[in-house]
Amino acid sequence: ELKVEQNPLFLSMQEGKNYTIYCNYSTTSDRLYWYRQDPGKSLESLFVLLSNGAVKQEGRLMASLDTKARLSTLHITAAVHDLSATYFCAVPETSGSRLTFGEGTQLTVNP
Amino acid sequence: DGGITQSPKYLFRKEGQNVTLSCEQNLNHDAMYWYRQDPGQGLRLIYYSQIVNDFQKGDIAEGYSVSREKKESFPLTVTSAQKNPTAFYLCASSSGGAGYYEQYFGPGTRLTVT
Numbered sequence: 001e002l003k004v005e006q007n008p009l010f011l012s013m014q015e016g017k018n019y020t021i022y023c024n025y026s027t028t029s030d031r032l033y034w035y036r037q038d039p040g041k042s043l044e045s046l047f048v049l050l051s052n053g054a055v056k057q058e059g060r061l062m063a064s065l066d067t068k069a070r071l072s073t074l075h076i077t078a079a080v081h082d083l084s085a086t087y088f089c090a091v092p093e094t095s096g097s098r099l100t101f102g103e104g105t106q107l108t109v110n111p
Numbered sequence: 112d113g114g115i116t117q118s119p120k121y122l123f124r125k126e127g128q129n130v131t132l133s134c135e136q137n138l139n140h141d142a143m144y145w146y147r148q149d150p151g152q153g154l155r156l157i158y159y160s161q162i163v164n165d166f167q168k169g170d171i172a173e174g175y176s177v178s179r180e181k182k183e184s185f186p187l188t189v190t191s192a193q194k195n196p197t198a199f200y201l202c203a204s205s206s207g208g209a210g211y212y213e214q215y216f217g218p219g220t221r222l223t224v225t
Binding site: 033041042045048088097099102103104106 | 142144151152153154156159161167169201203213214215216217218219
């Protein structure tokens with residue numbers, strides 16, 4: 001059974017600081033997805049990582065995928081309040097028919 | 112505009128009543144999904160469908176039912192057998208199997224049962 005674990009689950013950081021969210025998964029996968037969820041809202045796609053070594057950047061967020069280590073990271077550079085949200089990673093089941101989501105990392109950026 | 116619509120946004124029901132949540136997409140996607148999210152929690156898969164007239168149970172299908180009679184539509188019925196139906200329900204779609212194609216999410220329906 002595929003397990004997807006994120007850490008930390010809660011992250012409170014100051015504006016201007018850097019931090020990394022980790023997503024570990026238990027079975028082989030060559031792709032991984034990151035989503036953002038604002039309070040009370042739906043999920044919005046952030047990054048689609050499709051191969052080992054993939055790196056994607058959008059503004060202050062950068063995501064990477066290491067399929068050998070079964071690890072993805074979401075790095076936050078010089079955080080701003082607008083990045084406050086819950087971030088989920090998701091990994092496909094081996095069959096490819098469905099995704100398994102991590103528990104989410106609730107990020108709060110304080111002034 | 113292409114996208115996924117869910118209605119209603121908020122839904123209130125009395126215990127013991129069945130309720131149907133609507134999900135429609137005009138993205139011409141083959142696959143559709145229903146998730147449940149409880150406060151402060153992640154997403155749990157209820158049902159999914161990869162083609163019309165076919166669907167599979169997810170991790171928490173008990174107390175729920177679905178149909179997929181049209182490609183565009185994947186309604187979810189929350190039955191009275193569902194013990195704790197109050198939650199945020201999210202519908203998603205993808206052009207193929209979710210492992211290979213990105214999932215797009217609708218705005219969600221917040222169901223409260225008292």
